Amino acid sequence: EAGVTQSPTHLIKTRGQQATLRCSPISGHTSVYWYQQALGLGLQFLLWYDEGEERNRGNFPPRFSGRQFPNYSSELNVNALELEDSALYLCADGERGRWNTGELFFGEGSRLTVL
Amino acid sequence: KNEVEQSPQNLTAQEGEFITINCSYSVGISALHWLQQHPGGGIVSLFMLSSGKKKHGRLIATINIQEKHSSLHITASHPRDSAVYICAARVGNTDKLIFGTGTRLQVFP
Numbered sequence: 001e002a003g004v005t006q007s008p009t010h011l012i013k014t015r016g017q018q019a020t021l022r023c024s025p026i027s028g029h030t031s032v033y034w035y036q037q038a039l040g041l042g043l044q045f046l047l048w049y050d051e052g053e054e055r056n057r058g059n060f061p062p063r064f065s066g067r068q069f070p071n072y073s074s075e076l077n078v079n080a081l082e083l084e085d086s087a088l089y090l091c092a093d094g095e096r097g098r099w100n101t102g103e104l105f106f107g108e109g110s111r112l113t114v115l
Numbered sequence: 116k117n118e119v120e121q122s123p124q125n126l127t128a129q130e131g132e133f134i135t136i137n138c139s140y141s142v143g144i145s146a147l148h149w150l151q152q153h154p155g156g157g158i159v160s161l162f163m164l165s166s167g168k169k170k171h172g173r174l175i176a177t178i179n180i181q182e183k184h185s186s187l188h189i190t191a192s193h194p195r196d197s198a199v200y201i202c203a204a205r206v207g208n209t210d211k212l213i214f215g216t217g218t219r220l221q222v223f224p
Contacts, residue, residue: 033210035214037156040216041216042117042119042201042214042215042216042217043201043203043212043214044214045211045212048210056210056211088156090156090158094210103160103163104148104150104158104160104163104203105160106150106157106158106159106160107157108155108156108157109155109156109157109158111156
């Protein structure tokens with residue numbers, strides 16, 4: 001069973017550009033969480049998608065957005081990039097049953113650098 | 116003040132030492148997770164606790180619900196244990212996770 005996959009591994013952009021990051025949950029699972037881990041900070045909740053819909057979002061400006069596709073993969077878009085958007089973006093499989101049993105599965109992350 | 120606090124922030128040890136990492140939280144939780152983040156960024160789930168104690172190999176996790184405190188212990192530490200250890204509190208009966216800022220552990224041979 002493939003785990004949570006994220007792409008790209010690394011992405012370098014300049015201020016003002018847009019970045020698109022991708023995540024696929026475990027096959028057959030419908031729910032995806034996005035987190036930002038900025039340097040020196042803990043993981044911050046960004047967005048939660050389940051069955052194609054945005055279920056919740058964290059305290060991030062609207063230029064952070066995303067979507068979930070019919071195959072349950074998800075995109076995170078960051079518009080008008082700022083230097084402080086440089087971070088590791090992690091995606092987690094949001095299958096509630098697994099969370100209830102203790103299984104949290106994260107992707108390897110996408111490291112975004114904004115120059 | 117963060118709702119989930121970890122200590123210490125950084126920890127160095129010699130191979131073989133017993134390691135303790137602490138996590139305190141101020142919110143009502145239904146479970147607490149311990150995660151291990153490798154240098155490349157990938158995160159592995161170690162434990163989920165709602166009460167008592169769990170053991171897996173050289174890793175032991177305990178939680179005291181009344182004191183709102185959890186500890187992660189590593190016995191006979193090894194250089195391959197070097198990583199960032201993160202505790203995450205699951206709030207009530209929600210899917211909301213609040214993460215600690217992590218403890219960076221370095222174990223030297």
